[in-house]
Amino acid sequence: MTDPTPVLSVRGLSVRFLMPGGRRVAAVTDAYFDVAAGECLALIGESGCGKSVLASALLGLLPANAQGAGEARLGDLDLLAADERTMARTVRGRLIGLIPQSPAAHLTPVRTVRSQLEEAVKALTDIRGRAALRSAAEAAADRAAFPVGHLDRHPHELSGGLAQRAATALALVGDAPLLLADEPTTGLDRDLVDHTVDELRRHVDTGRCALLMITHDLAAAERIADRVAVMYAGQIVELTDATAFFGTSGPRHPYSRGLLQALPDRAFAPIPGMPPELGDLPEGCAFAPRCERATAACTALPQSADGIVCHHPHVPEDLRA
Ligand SMILES: Nc1ncnc2c1ncn2[C@@H]1O[C@H](COP(=O)(O)OP(=O)(O)OP(=O)(O)O)[C@@H](O)[C@H]1O
Numbered sequence: 001m002t003d004p005t006p007v008l009s010v011r012g013l014s015v016r017f018l019m020p021g022g023r024r025v026a027a028v029t030d031a032y033f034d035v036a037a038g039e040c041l042a043l044i045g046e047s048g049c050g051k052s053v054l055a056s057a058l059l060g061l062l063p064a065n066a067q068g069a070g071e072a073r074l075g076d077l078d079l080l081a082a083d084e085r086t087m088a089r090t091v092r093g094r095l096i097g098l099i100p101q102s103p104a105a106h107l108t109p110v111r112t113v114r115s116q117l118e119e120a121v122k123a124l125t126d127i128r129g130r131a132a133l134r135s136a137a138e139a140a141a142d143r144a145a146f147p148v149g150h151l152d153r154h155p156h157e158l159s160g161g162l163a164q165r166a167a168t169a170l171a172l173v174g175d176a177p178l179l180l181a182d183e184p185t186t187g188l189d190r191d192l193v194d195h196t197v198d199e200l201r202r203h204v205d206t207g208r209c210a211l212l213m214i215t216h217d218l219a220a221a222e223r224i225a226d227r228v229a230v231m232y233a234g235q236i237v238e239l240t241d242a243t244a245f246f247g248t249s250g251p252r253h254p255y256s257r258g259l260l261q262a263l264p265d266r267a268f269a270p271i272p273g274m275p276p277e278l279g280d281l282p283e284g285c286a287f288a289p290r291c292e293r294a295t296a297a298c299t300a301l302p303q304s305a306d307g308i309v310c311h312h313p314h315v316p317e318d319l320r321a
């Protein structure tokens with residue numbers, strides 16, 4: 001069961017980059033979604049579609065030439081309106097735990113995992129005193145299934161899997177209600193992907209946190225997600241239950257269906273063409289030039305209905321036939 005009250009509630013989130021010469025890059029357009037405690041939402045889509053920009057907006061880490069609009073509520077706070085001091089002091093680490101893309105980059109090479117965890121405990125909690133810090137660091141390691149016997153090692157003395165767990169332990173120290181993972185399994189082999197994803201799922205299943213996981217690994221998304229949001233050219237074009245998405249009926253947006261059909265264990269047929277430049281989006285539906293179902297209607301912008309932004313989504317009846 002998931003908590004019906006969302007931890008994160010995103011409403012009409014857009015991000016524009018203002019480029020020299022007045023050009024605008026529409027990196028994220030009008031995103032709406034919720035994530036509740038005990039739930040994982042996977043945000044998927046091809047490279048460059050705006051996933052990481054959306055994450056940066058939530059973390060208050062957009063570059064200076066970016067303009068955000070809309071709302072992203074985390075409890076009483078609107079992440080888009082909060083100032084940098086609030087984001088640094090109360091949001092990053094405490095309200096949002098960031099599961100890093102590359103544990104190697106996130107861990108400090110010259111210090112043991114124990115000292116990094118103790119420092120994080122000190123920075124993110126009210127726990128003080130040597131013994132208390134030590135036991136809190138050990139508890140954090142344990143929560144991420146990092147073996148306490150390896151705490152005195154340096155990051156380079158760890159396997160890839162243990163380094164990932166150390167980084168996850170760091171992300172869990174603040175007991176944040178929202179975990180944000182941007183491509184947490186990049187560069188890992190399949191076993192390690194499964195393992196990492198299962199560990200994250202375990203944290204979500206405690207019911208203490210919500211997880212927003214960004215990935216272009218659809219197998220990882222299938223393994224972990226309760227719901228899936230598909231992004232194309234900066235827009236969430238389909239938001240649906242993972243069981244329906246990966247199950248026999250499949251997704252309803254032609255782009256989502258194309259993404260799945262491109263998988264080696266499915267049709268292995270890539271979607272023809274390339275995504276559009278976000279600084280030069282076509283009028284109307286951005287996917288139309290690549291869409292086999294496109295019609296004259298697609299020159300107008302599609303409206304969102306039932307979580308799908310498309311003029312001619314597959315309907316459950318066609319999908320059964
Ligand atoms: N600082 C910036 N200035 C201008 N445009 C930017 C900037 N950062 C990102 N973009 C644009 O935003 C788009 C979305 O980038 P983003 O990193 O969010 O993609 P992504 O979906 O995370 O891709 P990947 O799967 O490769 O990580 C890019 O195509 C790029 O054009």
Ligand code: NI
Nearest residue numbers: 051052053182
């Ligand atoms: Ni990214």
